[in-house]
Amino acid sequence: MFLDRDLRIRGLNGTYEAISMRRREEMLGEFVFDVFPDNPDDPKASGCSRVAESAESAMRKRGTDAMPIVRYDIADPQNPEIFMPKLWTCSNTAVDDGHDHIGVLHQVAEIVSLDEALSALSRANARGELAGAGEQLHVLAALAARVRADQGHVAALTQEIEQLRRAVESRDVIGQAKGILMERFDINAAAAFALLVRLSQRSNTPVTVIAQKLIEIDHPSA
Structure with a gap:
């Protein structure tokens, strides 16, 4: 400047x-x-x-x-x-x-x-x-504030990554369950997902849980 x-x-x-x-x-x-x-x-x-x-x-x-x-x-x-x-x-x-x-x-x-x-x-x-220790502490207090802020950012990023991981896992589970239903009932992907949703609504159970149970039934050794 x-x-x-x-x-x-x-x-x-x-x-x-x-x-x-x-x-x-x-x-x-x-x-x-x-x-x-x-x-x-x-x-x-x-x-x-x-x-x-x-x-x-x-x-x-x-x-x-x-x-x-x-x-x-x-x-x-x-x-x-x-x-x-x-x-x-x-x-x-x-x-x-x-x-x-x-x-x-x-x-x-x-x-x-x-x-x-x-x-x-x-x-x-x-x-x-x-001038002395007081001024040095004043200087280092700024760095401490930066470290605290960075830790907050890291925590937020970690939470975001975990949410993304869960979303990816859920998508994979639902995808596998859709494949099972498509093969078993000879229906397309949209119909398979609609069936998962109906099962979820009727049983008051999250779609991902329904999907996981279907996979476990289809592959009992997994």
Whole structure:
């Protein structure tokens, strides 16, 4: 993302759109900290001030200022009142047009694993960029939130896979039962399924259970 000297967004690529979860047209021309404000519910939030200091340092030195790790929560685009804990590694590099300094190139990558976070914390500590244990805990709390969210996604995915597995098994069982009925009564697939449904309704038994019983009767050794 390219920021001018007033820290207004003047350019960005698709990768930045993706990780920021914002559309290009929402950001271009805007003051970067209006688009990405600090989390108002986090009294320890310092993302805005740290990024601003880094950008100003890069412009002042006419070089690059790197930030190994910074906690900078961003608002959920679907629910702007909810801020998602995020950890980033980023750098700001001064840009000139050959005659004058015109802004900074702001580059970021999200930190998503414990190994990445600990490595970044080690580099930040070596540079004296973290005030103490409190700030380090604040940083790691964002990673803990990410882990909890990932666990929730994994649980949901596991449940979805199990439902799909059961659906596939049910379809296979019903298919076998239909085949048995088609062969036994010389009827087509639609008629066989209709017969299964009638048996299910009359006995108040799920179709899959009826189908399984037919298979067991037809193949008693199974």
